[in-house]
Amino acid sequence: MNVEEIKTLLEKVKGGDIEIQEAVDIFKDLPYKELGYAKIDNHREIRVGYPEVIYCEGKTVEQVKGIVQFMSTKNSNILATRANYEMYKAVKKICNEAEYNELARTIIVREKEVTVTDTYIAIVTAGTSDIPVAEEAAVTAEILGNKVEKVIDVGVAGIHRLFDKIDIIRGAKVVIVAAGMEGALASVVGGLVDKPVIAVPTSVGYGASFKGLTALLSMLNSCASGVSVVNIDNGFGAGYLASMINKL
Template sequence: MNTEELKEILSKISSGDISVEEGTEILRDLPFKELGYAKIDNHREVRVGYPEVIYCEGKTVEQVKGIIEFMLTKNNNILGTRASEEMYEAVKTICPEVEYNKLARTLTIRKKEIKAPETYIAVVTAGTSDIPVAEEAAITAEILGNRVERIFDVGVAGIHRLFNRIDLIRGARAVVVVAGMEGALASVVGGLVDKPVIAVPTSIGYGANFGGLSALLAMLNSCASGVSVVNIDNGFGAGYMASMINKL
């Protein structure tokens, strides 16, 4: 439930279109729903503009299914990150329209259309191996109501590939740059665009990459201004932040 929907309910109670009892029943699950193993934050969209997202990793299949089963009673789009195929199959039994992206490991259910701004978000990867994290960012931004342009495999090992797509990248309202190895692409893009760059270090790389730590430190030490950094492999965090920027 967002702020406008809440205002509409209160207005209907005030005008007598629905009774106080009916309104109370609608609002009964605010601010959260207690499921025993989870407390679903139904007030989050009112507070921050976006509904709660389900981080599926570490949860059981039945827990994920139970959370989504309740969330389906609300008129919100649903996003689950780090989901397994087993979780997808379980959710499909209660919601056949659920979509699963194997690369991103995301579950998405679209319950309502969100009007996207005319501006868009660019999601850029250094290599093909970085695409799973980039897809998590892109799908997150899309389910939150944004247009996304994907520009993949344009890393510094073949910098001419980046310049071939630079106009598309420069046209974005925010740019998500996903890179492993030494993570240099974020600094390069940051020096070429006048928009916020959200850098995502990935765990892709050989041993001295230290599971993404080398890319993380390189991005944090970027000499290009306007580059911010999220955690290793955190495509969701980057997509969420890019959406907030795009809708300012």
């Protein structure tokens, strides 16, 4: 439930369209719902504009299923990240409209339509191997109501590929750059655009990439202004932050 929905509900109470007790029943799970193994933050969309997102890694299939089952009663869109196929199959049994993105490892349940922004987020990858992280960012941004444009495999080993797509990137309100190896693409893009760049280091690369640590340090030391950095492989964090910027 968001602020506008609360206002609508209170107007209906004021107008006599629904009984006070019915409204009380709707509010009874605020601020959170205790499930024993999880406390579902039903107040989050009211506070920050977006409902709680389920991080599935470390949870059991039954826990994920139980959380989704409760959240599906609240008429909010549901996003679960780092989900495996077994989790999806369990969710699909209770929410037939559930969608699974195998690359992003996300589950989405669309409970209501969202207004999509006119401005868009550009999501850029250095290589094909960075696509899973970029997909997590894209799924996140899209379910939060953002238009997304993807530019794939334009890393510094063939910089001419980037220049061919530079107009798409420059047209975005905010740019996400996912890159592994040495992570140089974020700095290159940061030096070519007048929009904020969110850099996502990925755990792609050989031994000395240290599972994304090299790219992370490279991005943190970027000489280009306007580049911020999220954690290694954190496509969700990049997509969420980009959504906030895109909607300012």
